[in-house]
Amino acid sequence: MLAEIITIGDEILIGQIVDTNSAFIAKELNKIGISVYQITSVQDEREHILKALAEAKSRVDIVLVTGGLGPTKDDITKHTFCEFFNDELVENTEVLAHIEFLFAKYISTPISDLNRKQAFVPSKSIVLHNAHGTAPGMWIHEEDTTFISMPGVPFEMKNLLIKEVVPKLMEFYERPYIIHKTLVTYGLGESAIAQKIEKWEEALPSFVRLAYLPNLGRVRLRLTAKGTDYDKLAMAIEVESQKLVPLIGDILFGTEDEETIEEVIAKLLTKKHLTLATAESFTGGKIAERITAIPGASSYFKGSIVSYATQVKLDVLKVSKGSVEKYSVVSKEVAMEMAVGVKKLLKTDFAIATTGNAGPTKGDSDADVGTVFIGIASPKGVFAERYSMGNHRERIVQKSVNKAFELLQKEILKM
Secondary structure (H helix, E strand, O other): OEEEEEEEOHHHHOOOOOOOHHHHHHHHHHHOOOEEEEEEEEOOOHHHHHHHHHHHHHHOOEEEEEOOOOOOOOOOHHHHHHHHOOOOEEEOHHHHHHHHHHHHHHOOOOOOHHHHHHHEEEOOOEEEOOOOOOOOEEEEEEOOEEEEEEOOOHHHHHHHHHHHHHHHHHHHOOOOEEEEEEEEEEOOOHHHHHHHOHHHHHOOOOOEEEEEEEEOOEEEEEEEEEEOOHHHHHHHHHHHHHHHHHHOOOOEEEEOOOOOHHHHHHHHHHHHOOOEEEEEOOOOOHHHHHHHOOOOHHHOEEEEEEOOOHHHHHHOOOOOHHHHHHHOOOOHHHHHHHHHHHHHHHOOOEEEEEEEOOOOOOOOOOOOOOEEEEEEEEOOEEEEEEEEOOOOHHHHHHHHHHHHHHHHHHHHHOO
């Protein structure tokens, strides 16, 4: 069972917005056994849309389209659908009533004829209710292919997909099962892991596939099984993952489907009644951002000092001027003093500190670009590790954030 996603909008093609809709759709389709064969982005242009629809029809069973359903003249999806299906627009009274309801209750500007025209849909379509917007979804099945059109506004599309599209697809189609299990590793590269598990990988059943997904200091190992016998697939995934775990136990940090590493840390800190603070220099608060994205983080996370300037390290974190002059601001010694300083200042059990040179210039230190130090202060003491994270600024920061979580988790587990 194959699907294609078509996103319509010049704003995607010129880089004005990032297409997050396709990733969300693909993930939800995968859950119900529908594989995405291709993702295509096209202009708000009639011929381009018609060509994309025709090509998709020749390749897949299901075509999902997002965008181009607004009230303005550049939103031409409905008109193009009518041309493609040799159809015409007709007014849907239920959609019109919903549009009038939304304007009466939530929108301060008066409803216009343009807004009312959104109630016109192709006569061959089944309307999919968009609870959060004025543009309805549409479902047209023709010659063994289902075409589904949804608004491009992400929160509208997501609700419509979950509430209307997915249930209808599950009812309409018999689908195979697709089961995934993703194990997350930290601290070892893709090729080194491949060598560790080579014999296990070669012995995998033919219907089970392994994918390596490296990303900034971590590698996700995704097992996928696809077929018609759910029990067989589930058993195979479980058996193979149990065989894999002992081979990577020293670098394994859980499964992605369950928790991120920061969520694991959150549970550990909560369970052990421990607290955490951060002192960040070149990471600029990225560690704190990921921690505070977890609901309830205030119970264990006390705060962060973004000590980007050297003077802030001296004045707020009480890093000694002598250490900066002797070892430089990017050093093991300064990282440890930062960790101890924020731990004392915010009265926590643990603290993370980062200092380094993310580039493109050397700044207050002569350290090479990519040189970073990560310090961890705990009830048992303080230490710092030196790393060389390459020469790409964003990658340096993100790899360092991941490494900081890895180091912290190891220390918490010692308590």
